[in-house]
Amino acid sequence: xxxxxxxxxxxxxxxxxxxIVFFCFITVLTVGLVEALFLSPEDYLQKxxxxxxxVHVPAAWISLGIFCLIALISVSxxxxxxxxxxxxxxxxxPSGILFTLIALVTGSIWGKPTWGTWWAWDARITSMLxxxxxxxxxxxxxRTFKDPDKSNKISSIIAIFGAINIPIIKxxxxxxxxxxxxxxxxxxxxxxxxxxxxxxxIIMTAAFALxxxxxxxxxxxxxxxxxxxxxxxxx
Amino acid sequence: MISDLILMNGxxxxxxxxxxxxxxSFLSLYFIINLQLxxxxxxxxxxxxxxxxxxxxxxxSQDIHKEILKHSGSKI
Numbered sequence: 001x002x003x004x005x006x007x008x009x010x011x012x013x014x015x016x017x018x019x020i021v022f023f024c025f026i027t028v029l030t031v032g033l034v035e036a037l038f039l040s041p042e043d044y045l046q047k048x049x050x051x052x053x054x055v056h057v058p059a060a061w062i063s064l065g066i067f068c069l070i071a072l073i074s075v076s077x078x079x080x081x082x083x084x085x086x087x088x089x090x091x092x093x094p095s096g097i098l099f100t101l102i103a104l105v106t107g108s109i110w111g112k113p114t115w116g117t118w119w120a121w122d123a124r125i126t127s128m129l130x131x132x133x134x135x136x137x138x139x140x141x142x143r144t145f146k147d148p149d150k151s152n153k154i155s156s157i158i159a160i161f162g163a164i165n166i167p168i169i170k171x172x173x174x175x176x177x178x179x180x181x182x183x184x185x186x187x188x189x190x191x192x193x194x195x196x197x198x199x200x201x202i203i204m205t206a207a208f209a210l211x212x213x214x215x216x217x218x219x220x221x222x223x224x225x226x227x228x229x230x231x232x233x234x235x
Numbered sequence: 236m237i238s239d240l241i242l243m244n245g246x247x248x249x250x251x252x253x254x255x256x257x258x259x260s261f262l263s264l265y266f267i268i269n270l271q272l273x274x275x276x277x278x279x280x281x282x283x284x285x286x287x288x289x290x291x292x293x294x295x296s297q298d299i300h301k302e303i304l305k306h307s308g309s310k311i
Contacts, residue, residue, distance in 0.1 A: 008299040015306050037254065038240065048243035052253045059257070098264050106253040113249050211261060218268045225275040225303055232282045232294060 007084070011224055014217045021217065025210035032207045035200035043197075050197075052110040058205040059102035060128070062212055064166060066096035067131060070138070071163035074156035086152045087227075089159065090142060091219035095212035097135035104128055115179050123172035124180040127165055134162035276307035 036054035043050035073089040076082070107125065108118045119125070138158045145151035173180045184192040191198055241247050283304065286294055294300050 008297075008302060011299055011302050011306075015302070033254070037250075042244070048246040049249055051243070051246075051250045055253055055257045094264060094268065098260055102257050102260055105256050109249050109253045109256070113246055215264060215268055218272050221306075222268065222272045222275050224299075225272075225279050228299060228303060229275065229279050229282055232279070232286070232300075 007224055007228075010084075011221060014221050018214065018217045018221075021210055021214045025207060025214055028203060028210055029207040032200060032203040035203055040200045041196050046114060049110060049113045052106055053197075054200055054204045056103060056106040056110055057201060058208040059099045059106065061205060062208045063096055063099035063103055063128075063131065063135075064169060066092050066099065066212060067135070067159070067162065068166055070096065071159045071166075074159035077152065077156050083148075083152070086156070087220060087223050088216075090155070091216045091223060092212070093135060093139050094219055095215040097132065097139060098215075099208065099212065100128065100132045100135055104132060111179075120179055122178040122180065123176040124169065124178050127169040127172050130165050131162075131169060134158060134165060138162070276303065279303055280307050 032054070036051055040051070040054070042048045070089045070092055073085050077085045077089070104125075107128070111120070112118050138155050141155040141158060142151050145154060172178060173182050185198070185201075193201070241251070243250050283291075283294065283300070
Protein backbone atom coordinates (compact mmCIF):
# COMPACT_ATOMS: atom_id res chain seq x y z
CA UNK A 1 0.00 0.00 0.00
CA UNK A 2 2.80 2.38 0.93
CA UNK A 3 4.23 2.08 -2.60
CA UNK A 4 1.45 4.50 -3.50
CA UNK A 5 3.14 7.09 -1.28
CA UNK A 6 6.05 7.35 -3.69
CA UNK A 7 7.08 11.06 -3.49
CA UNK A 8 7.70 11.35 -7.24
CA UNK A 9 4.28 9.93 -8.09
CA UNK A 10 2.51 12.09 -5.50
CA UNK A 11 4.30 15.27 -6.61
CA UNK A 12 3.41 14.63 -10.24
CA UNK A 13 -0.27 13.85 -9.51
CA UNK A 14 -0.50 16.84 -7.12
CA UNK A 15 0.82 19.25 -9.72
CA UNK A 16 -1.80 18.14 -12.26
CA UNK A 17 -4.61 17.99 -9.70
CA UNK A 18 -3.92 21.54 -8.47
CA UNK A 19 -5.07 23.05 -11.78
CA ILE A 20 -8.19 20.85 -12.00
CA VAL A 21 -9.18 21.50 -8.37
CA PHE A 22 -8.59 25.26 -8.77
CA PHE A 23 -10.91 25.38 -11.79
CA CYS A 24 -13.60 23.31 -10.02
CA PHE A 25 -13.30 25.46 -6.87
CA ILE A 26 -13.82 28.75 -8.76
CA THR A 27 -16.81 27.30 -10.66
CA VAL A 28 -18.53 25.77 -7.61
CA LEU A 29 -17.82 28.85 -5.46
CA THR A 30 -19.33 31.19 -8.07
CA VAL A 31 -22.50 29.08 -8.31
CA GLY A 32 -22.62 28.79 -4.50
CA LEU A 33 -22.24 32.55 -3.95
CA VAL A 34 -25.00 33.39 -6.45
CA GLU A 35 -27.30 30.82 -4.81
CA ALA A 36 -26.45 31.89 -1.25
CA LEU A 37 -26.57 35.65 -1.73
CA PHE A 38 -29.27 36.16 -4.36
CA LEU A 39 -31.37 33.08 -5.18
CA SER A 40 -32.02 31.40 -1.83
CA PRO A 41 -35.03 32.70 0.13
CA GLU A 42 -34.83 34.64 3.38
CA ASP A 43 -35.81 32.93 6.63
CA TYR A 44 -39.25 33.75 8.11
CA LEU A 45 -37.67 34.48 11.48
CA GLN A 46 -34.06 35.48 10.86
CA LYS A 47 -34.78 37.25 7.55
CA UNK A 48 -31.67 37.88 5.40
CA UNK A 49 -29.21 37.28 8.24
CA UNK A 50 -29.75 33.54 7.61
CA UNK A 51 -27.47 33.90 4.54
CA UNK A 52 -24.48 33.92 6.93
CA UNK A 53 -25.30 30.23 7.47
CA UNK A 54 -23.93 29.50 3.96
CA VAL A 55 -20.40 30.40 5.05
CA HIS A 56 -20.60 29.68 8.79
CA VAL A 57 -21.94 26.09 8.68
CA PRO A 58 -19.70 24.74 5.86
CA ALA A 59 -16.65 26.30 7.55
CA ALA A 60 -17.54 24.59 10.85
CA TRP A 61 -18.18 21.24 9.12
CA ILE A 62 -14.92 21.31 7.16
CA SER A 63 -12.85 22.40 10.19
CA LEU A 64 -14.25 19.46 12.20
CA GLY A 65 -13.76 17.06 9.28
CA ILE A 66 -10.14 18.08 8.80
CA PHE A 67 -9.33 17.68 12.49
CA CYS A 68 -10.89 14.19 12.49
CA LEU A 69 -8.74 13.34 9.47
CA ILE A 70 -5.59 14.72 11.13
CA ALA A 71 -6.34 12.69 14.29
CA LEU A 72 -6.90 9.50 12.27
CA ILE A 73 -3.68 10.01 10.29
CA SER A 74 -1.82 10.72 13.55
CA VAL A 75 -2.95 7.34 14.91
CA SER A 76 -1.66 5.76 11.66
CA UNK A 77 1.67 7.56 12.13
CA UNK A 78 2.15 5.74 15.45
CA UNK A 79 1.01 2.41 13.94
CA UNK A 80 2.87 2.42 10.62
CA UNK A 81 5.78 4.84 11.32
CA UNK A 82 5.40 6.27 7.82
CA UNK A 83 6.76 9.82 7.47
CA UNK A 84 4.61 10.53 4.42
CA UNK A 85 1.54 10.28 6.63
CA UNK A 86 2.75 13.12 8.85
CA UNK A 87 3.32 15.22 5.72
CA UNK A 88 -0.31 14.62 4.72
CA UNK A 89 -1.73 15.63 8.11
CA UNK A 90 0.64 18.63 8.34
CA UNK A 91 -0.57 19.83 4.92
CA UNK A 92 -4.23 19.73 5.97
CA UNK A 93 -3.64 21.92 9.06
CA PRO A 94 -3.51 25.41 7.40
CA SER A 95 -6.96 25.07 5.80
CA GLY A 96 -8.29 23.49 9.01
CA ILE A 97 -7.25 26.44 11.19
CA LEU A 98 -8.55 28.91 8.59
CA PHE A 99 -11.99 27.27 8.48
CA THR A 100 -12.14 27.25 12.30
CA LEU A 101 -11.34 30.97 12.30
CA ILE A 102 -14.01 31.61 9.62
CA ALA A 103 -16.57 29.63 11.66
CA LEU A 104 -15.75 31.65 14.80
CA VAL A 105 -15.75 35.08 13.10
CA THR A 106 -18.85 34.53 10.93
CA GLY A 107 -20.60 32.97 13.93
CA SER A 108 -19.81 36.08 15.93
CA ILE A 109 -21.15 38.31 13.12
CA TRP A 110 -24.31 36.15 12.92
CA GLY A 111 -24.71 36.26 16.71
CA LYS A 112 -25.14 40.04 16.84
CA PRO A 113 -28.43 40.31 14.85
CA THR A 114 -29.72 36.91 16.08
CA TRP A 115 -28.82 36.81 19.79
CA GLY A 116 -27.93 40.47 20.32
CA THR A 117 -24.31 39.69 21.22
CA TRP A 118 -21.02 39.21 19.37
CA TRP A 119 -19.76 36.55 21.78
CA ALA A 120 -21.10 34.25 24.47
CA TRP A 121 -19.22 31.61 26.45
CA ASP A 122 -21.67 28.91 25.41
CA ALA A 123 -20.60 25.27 25.03
CA ARG A 124 -20.52 25.17 21.21
CA ILE A 125 -18.61 28.44 20.79
CA THR A 126 -16.14 27.65 23.57
CA SER A 127 -15.42 24.16 22.22
CA MET A 128 -14.86 25.67 18.74
CA LEU A 129 -12.41 28.14 20.29
CA UNK A 130 -10.62 25.15 21.89
CA UNK A 131 -10.46 23.54 18.42
CA UNK A 132 -8.80 26.72 17.10
CA UNK A 133 -6.23 26.57 19.93
CA UNK A 134 -5.59 22.87 19.19
CA UNK A 135 -4.96 23.65 15.50
CA UNK A 136 -2.59 26.47 16.52
CA UNK A 137 -0.69 24.15 18.90
CA UNK A 138 -0.51 21.46 16.20
CA UNK A 139 1.00 23.89 13.67
CA UNK A 140 3.30 25.48 16.27
CA UNK A 141 4.68 22.08 17.31
CA UNK A 142 6.34 21.75 13.87
CA ARG A 143 7.88 25.21 14.16
CA THR A 144 8.95 24.93 17.80
CA PHE A 145 10.69 21.56 17.75
CA LYS A 146 13.46 21.37 15.18
CA ASP A 147 13.99 17.61 15.65
CA PRO A 148 11.53 16.02 13.16
CA ASP A 149 10.96 12.88 15.28
CA LYS A 150 10.10 14.98 18.33
CA SER A 151 7.82 17.37 16.42
CA ASN A 152 6.06 14.45 14.69
CA LYS A 153 5.44 12.74 18.02
CA ILE A 154 4.21 15.88 19.83
CA SER A 155 1.96 17.02 16.97
CA SER A 156 0.44 13.52 16.73
CA ILE A 157 -0.24 13.50 20.50
CA ILE A 158 -1.93 16.93 20.23
CA ALA A 159 -4.13 15.67 17.37
CA ILE A 160 -5.07 12.37 19.06
CA PHE A 161 -5.91 13.94 22.45
CA GLY A 162 -7.52 16.92 20.73
CA ALA A 163 -9.93 14.56 18.99
CA ILE A 164 -11.76 14.27 22.34
CA ASN A 165 -13.02 17.78 21.60
CA ILE A 166 -14.80 16.68 18.38
CA PRO A 167 -17.75 14.83 19.99
CA ILE A 168 -17.96 17.64 22.55
CA ILE A 169 -18.46 20.16 19.70
CA LYS A 170 -20.94 17.89 17.93
CA UNK A 171 -23.10 17.04 20.94
CA UNK A 172 -22.64 20.25 22.97
CA UNK A 173 -26.06 21.49 21.80
CA UNK A 174 -27.69 18.30 23.17
CA UNK A 175 -25.68 17.99 26.40
CA UNK A 176 -25.91 21.60 27.59
CA UNK A 177 -28.29 24.52 27.31
CA UNK A 178 -26.67 26.64 24.60
CA UNK A 179 -27.64 29.54 22.38
CA UNK A 180 -27.15 27.24 19.37
CA UNK A 181 -30.12 25.30 18.06
CA UNK A 182 -29.87 21.46 17.77
CA UNK A 183 -28.63 20.04 14.44
CA UNK A 184 -31.05 20.71 11.55
CA UNK A 185 -29.33 18.33 9.15
CA UNK A 186 -28.85 14.64 9.79
CA UNK A 187 -27.57 11.81 7.62
CA UNK A 188 -30.08 9.36 9.06
CA UNK A 189 -33.20 11.53 9.43
CA UNK A 190 -35.12 13.91 7.18
CA UNK A 191 -33.52 17.37 7.09
CA UNK A 192 -35.35 20.20 8.89
CA UNK A 193 -34.12 22.66 6.24
CA UNK A 194 -36.09 23.23 3.04
CA UNK A 195 -34.36 22.19 -0.19
CA UNK A 196 -34.23 25.85 -1.35
CA UNK A 197 -31.77 26.46 1.51
CA UNK A 198 -30.22 23.00 1.66
CA UNK A 199 -28.98 23.05 -1.97
CA UNK A 200 -26.95 26.32 -1.60
CA UNK A 201 -25.59 24.96 1.69
CA ILE A 202 -24.40 21.77 -0.02
CA ILE A 203 -22.87 23.75 -2.93
CA MET A 204 -21.00 26.05 -0.55
CA THR A 205 -19.79 23.03 1.45
CA ALA A 206 -18.47 21.49 -1.78
CA ALA A 207 -16.69 24.77 -2.64
CA PHE A 208 -15.08 24.93 0.83
CA ALA A 209 -14.04 21.27 0.58
CA LEU A 210 -12.44 21.94 -2.81
CA UNK A 211 -10.56 24.91 -1.35
CA UNK A 212 -9.16 22.77 1.46
CA UNK A 213 -8.07 20.15 -1.09
CA UNK A 214 -6.38 22.86 -3.19
CA UNK A 215 -4.48 24.23 -0.18
CA UNK A 216 -3.58 20.68 0.86
CA UNK A 217 -2.09 19.89 -2.58
CA UNK A 218 -0.06 23.11 -2.65
CA UNK A 219 1.17 22.71 0.93
CA UNK A 220 2.07 19.05 0.39
CA UNK A 221 4.25 19.90 -2.61
CA UNK A 222 5.88 22.74 -0.64
CA UNK A 223 6.77 20.37 2.21
CA UNK A 224 8.04 17.78 -0.25
CA UNK A 225 10.36 20.31 -1.94
CA UNK A 226 11.55 21.43 1.51
CA UNK A 227 12.60 17.84 2.30
CA UNK A 228 14.30 17.44 -1.08
CA UNK A 229 16.15 20.73 -0.48
CA UNK A 230 17.61 19.29 2.71
CA UNK A 231 18.51 16.12 0.78
CA UNK A 232 20.42 18.12 -1.85
CA UNK A 233 22.61 19.67 0.85
CA UNK A 234 23.56 16.18 2.07
CA UNK A 235 24.72 14.99 -1.36
CA MET B 236 -33.42 46.70 -6.61
CA ILE B 237 -29.64 46.93 -6.20
CA SER B 238 -29.98 48.81 -2.92
CA ASP B 239 -32.30 46.01 -1.68
CA LEU B 240 -29.58 43.48 -2.45
CA ILE B 241 -26.98 45.55 -0.65
CA LEU B 242 -29.10 46.52 2.37
CA MET B 243 -30.88 43.14 2.79
CA ASN B 244 -33.57 44.57 5.08
CA GLY B 245 -30.95 46.03 7.40
CA UNK B 246 -28.92 42.80 7.65
CA UNK B 247 -26.60 43.68 4.73
CA UNK B 248 -23.78 44.89 6.96
CA UNK B 249 -23.67 41.51 8.74
CA UNK B 250 -24.13 39.35 5.63
CA UNK B 251 -21.62 41.23 3.45
CA UNK B 252 -19.01 41.44 6.21
CA UNK B 253 -19.28 37.66 6.86
CA UNK B 254 -18.91 36.83 3.15
CA UNK B 255 -16.12 39.41 2.68
CA UNK B 256 -14.18 38.02 5.65
CA UNK B 257 -14.49 34.49 4.21
CA UNK B 258 -13.33 35.47 0.72
CA UNK B 259 -10.46 37.64 2.01
CA SER B 260 -9.36 34.72 4.23
CA PHE B 261 -9.42 32.39 1.20
CA LEU B 262 -7.37 34.80 -0.90
CA SER B 263 -4.86 35.42 1.90
CA LEU B 264 -4.24 31.73 2.59
CA TYR B 265 -4.01 30.93 -1.13
CA PHE B 266 -1.39 33.65 -1.69
CA ILE B 267 0.60 32.74 1.44
CA ILE B 268 0.79 29.03 0.48
CA ASN B 269 1.54 29.91 -3.16
CA LEU B 270 4.34 32.23 -2.04
CA GLN B 271 5.82 29.49 0.19
CA LEU B 272 5.67 27.04 -2.73
CA UNK B 273 7.41 29.46 -5.13
CA UNK B 274 10.05 30.28 -2.47
CA UNK B 275 10.86 26.60 -1.93
CA UNK B 276 11.01 25.97 -5.70
CA UNK B 277 13.43 28.90 -6.09
CA UNK B 278 15.58 27.68 -3.19
CA UNK B 279 15.66 24.20 -4.73
CA UNK B 280 16.73 25.62 -8.08
CA UNK B 281 19.48 27.68 -6.42
CA UNK B 282 20.75 24.68 -4.44
CA UNK B 283 20.71 22.57 -7.59
CA UNK B 284 22.79 25.08 -9.55
CA UNK B 285 25.54 25.03 -6.88
CA UNK B 286 26.05 21.22 -7.08
CA UNK B 287 29.36 19.85 -8.35
CA UNK B 288 29.37 17.76 -11.54
CA UNK B 289 29.41 14.49 -9.57
CA UNK B 290 26.64 15.61 -7.20
CA UNK B 291 24.62 16.89 -10.17
CA UNK B 292 24.71 13.52 -11.96
CA UNK B 293 23.47 11.79 -8.79
CA UNK B 294 20.75 14.38 -8.16
CA UNK B 295 19.43 14.57 -11.71
CA SER B 296 19.05 10.77 -11.87
CA GLN B 297 16.17 11.04 -9.39
CA ASP B 298 12.74 11.49 -11.01
CA ILE B 299 11.39 13.65 -8.19
CA HIS B 300 14.21 16.21 -8.70
CA LYS B 301 13.49 16.41 -12.43
CA GLU B 302 9.78 16.89 -11.69
CA ILE B 303 10.43 19.71 -9.19
CA LEU B 304 12.71 21.49 -11.65
CA LYS B 305 10.13 21.06 -14.43
CA HIS B 306 7.41 22.67 -12.34
CA SER B 307 9.61 25.54 -11.18
CA GLY B 308 10.19 26.43 -14.84
CA SER B 309 13.93 25.82 -14.48
CA LYS B 310 16.24 25.55 -17.51
CA ILE B 311 18.84 23.50 -15.61
